[in-house]
Amino acid sequence: MSIIRTSLGQFMSTTRASLLQSLKAPKPLHIVIGNESVDIDSFASSILYAYYTPTPTAPFLSMPRADLALRPELHHLLALLQISPDDLLFANDPPLSALPKSTRIALVDHNKLEPALRVFFQDANVRGIIDHHEDEGGSPNAKPRIIETSGSCASLVTNYFKEVFPTTGVVRGELARLGLAAALIDTTNLTNKVTEHDLSAVEFLESVINAMPVEHGGEKWDRQKFFNGIWDSKNDIDHMPLRDLLRKDWKEWTEDNGKKVGIAAILRDLSWLQDRQGQDSFLQGVKSWAEERELDLVSVMTTIGQGDEFKRELMVWALNDSVKETIAAFEEKAQKADLKLQVWRDGGLDSTDGERKAWRQFNLVASRKQVSPLLRESLREVLEVKGGRESKV
Numbered sequence: 001m002s003i004i005r006t007s008l009g010q011f012m013s014t015t016r017a018s019l020l021q022s023l024k025a026p027k028p029l030h031i032v033i034g035n036e037s038v039d040i041d042s043f044a045s046s047i048l049y050a051y052y053t054p055t056p057t058a059p060f061l062s063m064p065r066a067d068l069a070l071r072p073e074l075h076h077l078l079a080l081l082q083i084s085p086d087d088l089l090f091a092n093d094p095p096l097s098a099l100p101k102s103t104r105i106a107l108v109d110h111n112k113l114e115p116a117l118r119v120f121f122q123d124a125n126v127r128g129i130i131d132h133h134e135d136e137g138g139s140p141n142a143k144p145r146i147i148e149t150s151g152s153c154a155s156l157v158t159n160y161f162k163e164v165f166p167t168t169g170v171v172r173g174e175l176a177r178l179g180l181a182a183a184l185i186d187t188t189n190l191t192n193k194v195t196e197h198d199l200s201a202v203e204f205l206e207s208v209i210n211a212m213p214v215e216h217g218g219e220k221w222d223r224q225k226f227f228n229g230i231w232d233s234k235n236d237i238d239h240m241p242l243r244d245l246l247r248k249d250w251k252e253w254t255e256d257n258g259k260k261v262g263i264a265a266i267l268r269d270l271s272w273l274q275d276r277q278g279q280d281s282f283l284q285g286v287k288s289w290a291e292e293r294e295l296d297l298v299s300v301m302t303t304i305g306q307g308d309e310f311k312r313e314l315m316v317w318a319l320n321d322s323v324k325e326t327i328a329a330f331e332e333k334a335q336k337a338d339l340k341l342q343v344w345r346d347g348g349l350d351s352t353d354g355e356r357k358a359w360r361q362f363n364l365v366a367s368r369k370q371v372s373p374l375l376r377e378s379l380r381e382v383l384e385v386k387g388g389r390e391s392k393v
């Protein structure tokens with residue numbers, strides 16, 4: 001079964017069929033996978049990487065198929081690019097366990113194998129990395145191994161493969177829109193976190209679109225309008241229950257000592273979350289989710305608004321006594337890292353025992369990417385100190 005690259009829809013359909021075929025006669029496979037938040041950036045980066053790589057490579061989404069329902073923005077893009085949801089590959093479809101042990105993996109939008117993949121694969125399986133997160137130091141021999149600061153990982157993927165960008169066909173416009181979707185949404189339409197990588201990718205992809213004939217009845221490229229369409233679809237979440245909002249854009253880590261921390265990023269503010277169901281029910285909902293995930297530490301980060309209206313908040317909750325001191329340790333690190341935290345509404349969400357605190361975060365640049373290392377460090381250090389003390393007893 002050969003891979004057809006004349007449109008993204010065809011590419012995805014033939015790639016899936018070809019992969020399923022290969023599973024019947026195990027032979028080395030190539031896959032590319034984004035991070036488990038499966039945001040537009042991970043989605044776009046994995047598909048773009050797969051398309052541009054000459055070796056047949058299948059893009060996987062790091063979530064079960066059912067979770068596609070939590071991402072209205074992906075439905076928007078799938079419709080726009082005429083990709084059928086049936087042709088996507090998910091962590092449970094086909095199951096990762098069905099892939100041969102020799103599978104070669106490229107990581108985009110993260111740089112270390114996530115726990116779900118670690119069950120089946122090792123660092124040695126990782127053969128390529130393109131990412132814009134903190135370098136976790138894994139797979140030093142990966143080729144490419146590009147880890148650079150950028151608004152969107154898709155910008156790095158686009159720039160890396162610029163030389164092999166197709167020279168003809170409608171797929172040019174589709175690839176361009178997919179790359180632009182990620183670059184624009186991750187930089188809030190080039191107003192936030194923009195780097196040279198993003199500017200260069202956007203310039204290149206827009207030049208592709210502008211050089212294409214406008215279809216009969218079609219419209220000229222309008223960046224703002226394109227961005228608004230994605231932004232609005234992404235924000236279409238009012239109907240979602242709290243559990244879905246929490247798991248929608250979710251990341252978790254298990255430290256070497258076995259302690260688990262998870263952070264939800266939510267596109268509403270804390271007062272919206274607590275007002276729509278009452279504070280007790282909101283907190284109970286967060287706790288239930290944390291228990292379901294067997295966490296020691298849970299955090300909710302909120303963002304809302306655009307431009308001057310943009311606002312960040314942060315809630316951190318230690319769920320058992322053994323990690324209680326993490327909160328104070330985190331506050332100290334947050335101050336050093338200049339997160340500019342200010343107690344949220346006179347402590348309106350803080351618990352009396354110091355196990356839970358919420359802040360407005362006036363450092364608007366620091367997202368989960370910057371905050372998660374601080375939380376993880378705090379969790380590790382507090383336990384180290386504790387371990388130290390215990391060993392002296």
Ligand SMILES: [Mn+2]
Pocket residue numbers: 041042109132151152153
């Ligand atoms: Mn990203």
